[in-house]
Amino acid sequence: MRLSLFILTLSFCALPAISHAADHSCIPPLTYRLAFVDQRFAVSAESVTQALKDASGAWSAAGTPVTQGNSTDAIAISLLYDERHPARQALRTIEGVISTNSATYEFRRSALDARTAAHKANSALVATASAMLETIVTFHNMAVDSWNARGGATPEKAAELNATSALLQGVTETLNRISDTLNREAASINMAVADTNQLARTLNQAVTTYNTIGAEQGTGFIEGTYRRMGIDKKIEVYAFADSKDLTRILAHEFGHALGLEHVASPTALMYEKNSATDYFPTTDDLSALTALCVTS
Numbered sequence: 652m653r654l655s656l657f658i659l660t661l662s663f664c665a666l667p668a669i670s671h672a673a674d675h676s677c678i679p680p681l682t683y684r685l686a687f688v689d690q691r692f693a694v695s696a697e698s699v700t701q702a703l704k705d706a707s708g709a710w711s712a713a714g715t716p717v718t719q720g721n722s723t724d725a726i727a728i729s730l731l732y733d734e735r736h737p738a739r740q741a742l743r744t745i746e747g748v749i750s751t752n753s754a755t756y757e758f759r760r761s762a763l764d765a766r767t768a769a770h771k772a773n774s775a776l777v778a779t780a781s782a783m784l785e786t787i788v789t790f791h792n793m794a795v796d797s798w799n800a801r802g803g804a805t806p807e808k809a810a811e812l813n814a815t816s817a818l819l820q821g822v823t824e825t826l827n828r829i830s831d832t833l834n835r836e837a838a839s840i841n842m843a844v845a846d847t848n849q850l851a852r853t854l855n856q857a858v859t860t861y862n863t864i865g866a867e868q869g870t871g872f873i874e875g876t877y878r879r880m881g882i883d884k885k886i887e888v889y890a891f892a893d894s895k896d897l898t899r900i901l902a903h904e905f906g907h908a909l910g911l912e913h914v915a916s917p918t919a920l921m922y923e924k925n926s927a928t929d930y931f932p933t934t935d936d937l938s939a940l941t942a943l944c945v946t947s
Contacts, residue, residue: 677944681908682720683707683886689732698894703728706901709931710909715940717905726877726884726908728901735890738864739874743892745861752854759847763840770836777829784826788819875900877907884908895930902930914939 688699707717795812798804804812875888886904891897899920906921913923916935920927927933932940 678715678909678940680716680718681707681726681905682718682722682724683726683728683905684719684721686727686885687729687731689730691732692730692736694730694894694897699730699897702894702898702901705898706905706930709902710905713932713937713940715909717909724882724884726886728886728888730888733889735874739890739892739896742861742864743896745857745864748857749854749861752850752857756847756850756854759843759850763843763847766836766840766843770833770840773829774833777826777833781826784819784822788823791815791819875904877904879908899927899930902932903927906932906936909940910943911936911939 683703685696685699685703688694688696703719707719710717791812795816798808798812803809874890875886878885878887886901886908888897888900888904891900903920911921914921914935916922916933917924918927919933919935920930921932921936921939
């Protein structure tokens with residue numbers, strides 16, 4: 652089983668619930684026993700026991716009993732620590748960083764797009780209003796010059812012209828204040844753009860680190876295996892990110908112990924890259940299980 656690497660965006664697919672247990676009586680029941688847990692995993696025996704219970708229970712619910720036991724043919728479960736475990740944990744941590752920062756980045760980009768569009772629309776309105784005001788001021792000044800050329804306006808006309816001048820001055824000051832506000836908003840948007848670009852660089856660095864770690868592990872990155880040699884049957888787990896990840900890996904290996912090969916669906920528990928997000932067998936897994944009975 653290999654870890655599926657991805658670039659930037661994580662997607663999580665909900666798996667269909669198992670509504671009833673199918674009849675897979677042709678498949679012999681399995682028993683398992685916990686043989687060894689390397690203490691370097693820093694995981695409690697209770698956690699491992701619960702993971703085994705959940706993983707076996709998922710298959711039992713599908714009509715293929717997998718239970719704990721100490722019979723001679725019980726599958727020996729071992730958690731064997733090596734360099735793959737810290738690598739897997741590092742990858743899971745980076746996955747979380749990428750997922751969180753991607754959501755933050757998209758939110759910021761959306762907010763910036765809205766702010767930029769609003770600023771552009773408001774700037775256009777101010778530009779239009781300023782152009783109209785300039786035309787009105789020009790005609791007003793022409794009227795004032797005309798009266799002055801005639802030796803001055805009548806008291807009534809002078810009062811009207813002065814009132815218009817005051818009104819135009821007020822409108823000019825209002826437009827100037829709005830322009831100042833728009834300039835401050837533009838500066839704020841530019842700062843937000845710089846912050847968002849920095850976040851994008853952080854995301855790209857996280858993706859680079861993720862891919863580097865994945866490449867160092869190679870295409871043969873294996874989290875666990877099922878092996879059978881004569882009557883000896885073993886499931887060995889080498890790396891997991893958390894208890895749910897451990898449960899998923901165990902459930903995948905129990906599937907192999909039941910006789911299943913890998914299936915084509917990327918959301919299936921038995922997909923070759925072991926990239927399912929839950930430990931319950933999907934309809935594709937159950938179809939493969941049914942096919943075992945048909946062909947046996």
